Amino acid sequence: MNKEYTTWYHPYEPNPEYSKKVAYFSMEFGIHQSFNIYSGGLGFLAGSHMRSGYELKQNMIGVGMLWKYGYYDQARNEDQTLRTEFNEKHFDFLEDTGIEVEVKLHDNPYVKVRAYILKPEIFGTVPMYFLSTDVDGNDHLSRTITNHLYDRNPVTRVSQSIVLGIGGAKVVEALGGADTYHLNEGHALPAFYYLRDRGITKDQMVFTTHTPEKAGNEEREARHLNRCGFFGRTLSDDELQREMVNGGMINYTISALRMSRKANGVSKLHAKVANDMWKDYDGICDIIPITNAQNQKFWHDDKIKEAWINKDSNSYKARKLELKQELFLEVKKQTGKDFNPNVLTVVWARRFAAYKRADLLLHDFDRFKRLIHNQDRPIQIIWAGKPYPFDFDAINTFNHLVHNSKYEPNLAVLIGYEIDLSRKLKCGSDVWLNTPRITREASGTSGMTAAMNGSVNVSTNDGWIPEFEKDGENCFVLPALDYKMPIWDQDKLDTENLYKILEDRVIPTYYNQPDKWQDIVFTAMNDVIPEFTTYRMADDYYKKLF
Numbered sequence: 001m002n003k004e005y006t007t008w009y010h011p012y013e014p015n016p017e018y019s020k021k022v023a024y025f026s027m028e029f030g031i032h033q034s035f036n037i038y039s040g041g042l043g044f045l046a047g048s049h050m051r052s053g054y055e056l057k058q059n060m061i062g063v064g065m066l067w068k069y070g071y072y073d074q075a076r077n078e079d080q081t082l083r084t085e086f087n088e089k090h091f092d093f094l095e096d097t098g099i100e101v102e103v104k105l106h107d108n109p110y111v112k113v114r115a116y117i118l119k120p121e122i123f124g125t126v127p128m129y130f131l132s133t134d135v136d137g138n139d140h141l142s143r144t145i146t147n148h149l150y151d152r153n154p155v156t157r158v159s160q161s162i163v164l165g166i167g168g169a170k171v172v173e174a175l176g177g178a179d180t181y182h183l184n185e186g187h188a189l190p191a192f193y194y195l196r197d198r199g200i201t202k203d204q205m206v207f208t209t210h211t212p213e214k215a216g217n218e219e220r221e222a223r224h225l226n227r228c229g230f231f232g233r234t235l236s237d238d239e240l241q242r243e244m245v246n247g248g249m250i251n252y253t254i255s256a257l258r259m260s261r262k263a264n265g266v267s268k269l270h271a272k273v274a275n276d277m278w279k280d281y282d283g284i285c286d287i288i289p290i291t292n293a294q295n296q297k298f299w300h301d302d303k304i305k306e307a308w309i310n311k312d313s314n315s316y317k318a319r320k321l322e323l324k325q326e327l328f329l330e331v332k333k334q335t336g337k338d339f340n341p342n343v344l345t346v347v348w349a350r351r352f353a354a355y356k357r358a359d360l361l362l363h364d365f366d367r368f369k370r371l372i373h374n375q376d377r378p379i380q381i382i383w384a385g386k387p388y389p390f391d392f393d394a395i396n397t398f399n400h401l402v403h404n405s406k407y408e409p410n411l412a413v414l415i416g417y418e419i420d421l422s423r424k425l426k427c428g429s430d431v432w433l434n435t436p437r438i439t440r441e442a443s444g445t446s447g448m449t450a451a452m453n454g455s456v457n458v459s460t461n462d463g464w465i466p467e468f469e470k471d472g473e474n475c476f477v478l479p480a481l482d483y484k485m486p487i488w489d490q491d492k493l494d495t496e497n498l499y500k501i502l503e504d505r506v507i508p509t510y511y512n513q514p515d516k517w518q519d520i521v522f523t524a525m526n527d528v529i530p531e532f533t534t535y536r537m538a539d540d541y542y543k544k545l546f
Contacts, residue, residue: 004119005097008176010127011120014059018542022060023172024049025191026184027164028071028149029064032123033420035091037067037130039149040351040386042210044419045266045445046184048295049541050125052534055297058542061175062128063168063188065160066094066116071149072389074415080406081399082415084389086148093122094130101170104229105159111142113167115174129175131167152390158220158228161252165190166232173198180546183207183260186218186252192259194232206545207260209253209287211442212273213355217253225250245281258283264290264545266443267464273439290544291464292443293537296529299449301427308525313518320454327428330421331382335412343410344510345380347429347455349417352387352394355440359397362404363495371499372410377507381405384414384425426450431506434459435498437490438483451475451528454521458506460494464532474524476501 004011008021029035029050030043038044046062053060068088075083094116105111112135118128133145145159165188172178181195181204192205210216222244226235230250235243245251257263257278263285265271271289278284301323307316324341331339339345352358361381362368371379383401387394398413405411414421426432432450434441434457444463451457451468457475459465471477478497481490510517530536 004127005095005117006099006174008061008178010057010059012057015057018056018058018060020059020542020546021177021179022058022182022542022546023063023168023178023180024060024182024184025063025164025168025188027065027160027187029062029128030419031118031125031128033418035093035118035123036070036089036418037065037149038418039071039388041443041445042185044294044422045292045443047125048293048298048445048534049538050128051123051295051298052538053126054120054124055295056535056538058126058538060126061172061178062118062126063164063172064128064130065146065149065164066091066130066132066134067149068132068134068147071386074386074417076415080402080413082387082395082402094118097129099129099171099174100135101167101174103162103166103170105142105145105162106155106228108139108142111145111163112138113163113171115171129168129171131163131171133163150388154220155228157218158225158230161187162190162229164188165192166194166229169194179204181205182541182546183256185210185216186256189252189256190230190232192256193230196259197232202259203261205260207256207263207285208266208290208545209257209263209274209442210266212270212277212439213353217251219246219249219251222248222250254278254281254284257281257285257287260285262545263287266290266292267467269439269463269466270442273442288544290537290540291467291532292445292448293532293534294445294449294452296452296533296535299423299426300452300529304427304453308522311522313522316454316518316521323424323427323453325428327382327424330414330424331412334414337409337412339380339410339412340378343378343380344430344507345382345428346431346433346458347382347384347425347450348433348435349382349384349422349425350434350444350446352385352391352398354393354397355437357435357437357491357494358383358385359401360435360491360495360498362400363491364499367499371502372408377511378410379507380410380412382412382414382425382429384417384421386417422446422449426455427453429455430510431455432457432459434462434465435494436460436462437487437494438462438480440483448528448532451524451532454525456506456517456520456524458498458501468527468532470523470527472505472520474520474527476506
């Protein structure tokens with residue numbers, strides 16, 4: 001058996017700046033289109049981090065889950081509405097390490113967890129270990145734990161956390177252990193409980209919180225988790241009492257913040273929001289800002305990059321035209337519509353969650369109709385994204401957009417929003433529309449890679465945007481509203497402000513002042529690189545968190 005399978009191994013000598021051994025736990029990683037085991041932004045972020053860790057020669061490994069059916073595959077019903085499909089995945093580029101550990105789940109103390117390695121030469125990442133319970137010798141239910149990312153069954157979800165956390169920690173032990181254990185969100189929280197009992201100190205545990213959304217900060221009944229094996233052993237009543245909050249609950253985020261030496265939010269604004277969210281709980285560690293970023297080498301189109309470096313607007317425009325045509329071939333393939341590459345093209349594409357407001361433009365439907373039917377200054381709009389497969393409100397929003405775009409020649413709703421389509425949308429759009437309610441988007445990284453490829457951000461002033469924005473110079477930003485205002489009022493004002501920006505500033509600049517538009521495009525690239533690339537971010541994690 002090769003030593004890289006069973007020992008802490010890198011195909012390079014780690015850079016002395018990054019010599020500390022770090023194990024990075026994440027429920028999802030978005031690394032490459034062919035390895036589709038991710039849901040959205042959390043995975044894209046983690047995947048970019050793993051790529052930059054490799055490029056900077058960091059002494060880090062990734063620990064994730066090998067999802068047999070991935071998240072889900074998007075398809076269409078007969079009327080073009082969304083259909084969710086669960087198709088088995090096969091990844092021949094993964095190799096069995098031979099490392100197999102056991103975890104206790106519920107009343108079964110011998111659930112086997114097998115580790116598979118993604119070697120660095122495959123996609124240019126640090127070594128990554130993916131865990132599966134689909135192992136000979138496990139009973140049927142145990143084998144299904146690693147079937148679906150974010151399984152809808154709450155008991156299975158708890159089991160997934162135990163497999164990633166405790167199973168992952170045992171795999172890291174088998175590799176020789178780590179100096180620092182990092183949880184990318186709270187899903188792998190059982191790792192901290194297990195490691196604490198093994199003598200791993202608070203100084204060795206760090207945590208990243210990614211969202212202020214309640215659903216993203218899991219909270220479950222403490223006694224139930226104790227029965228499930230969540231803590232690595234059965235806690236006594238007194239021990240369990242010390243872990244409880246909110247009347248007998250375990251909040252994954254609070255527990256992780258209490259056990260960590262330090263934690264981080266994923267933008268400066270989010271760190272403020274997170275510190276305020278959790279300040280009333282005892283024992284919370286400091287939450288510092290380390291703003292999310294994306295891997296430039298992976299996402300930045302080479303010809304766009306060359307044109308930007310040389311400040312060659314003609315080369316940029318020629319390449320942008322090619323990229324728009326590539327995107328519009330996808331539009332034609334999916335919808336039969338023939339988009340015009342000379343027309344201003346707006347894209348809204350990300351996870352479909354209510355606070356992100358995919359349908360904000362439709363809130364003033366009369367104005368929406370006037371916008372899309374304006375023949376003097378035409379516009380094309382594309383929506384894409386993935387609702388959670390059992391979030392029927394989000395699926396209804398997706399379908400609402402499908403119905404309203406079906407018979408409009410300049411509107412399209414695309415399926416298959418994964419890495420390849422994301423790249424086409426970012427490269428082929430003129431405007432990247434981002435409409436979350438303020439303070440609800442912790443970071444939001446899609447606009448970073450859009451800016452790298454010449455798509456101008458039009459956004460509410462949330463997440464990473466306050467650190468980037470120069471309104472009218474590198475993007476267009478909606479006036480900030482009081483986030484405590486009723487949601488209906490926020491949506492109404494944001495809709496009015498969005499239309500005002502589009503009608504009075506964005507569209508006239510694109511059509512009447514092409515030189516100014518080009519300046520905005522290049523200024524945005526200047527401002528997003530290197531500040532919002534994962535070279536900066538991966539360096540920050542080592543120097544500020546690890």
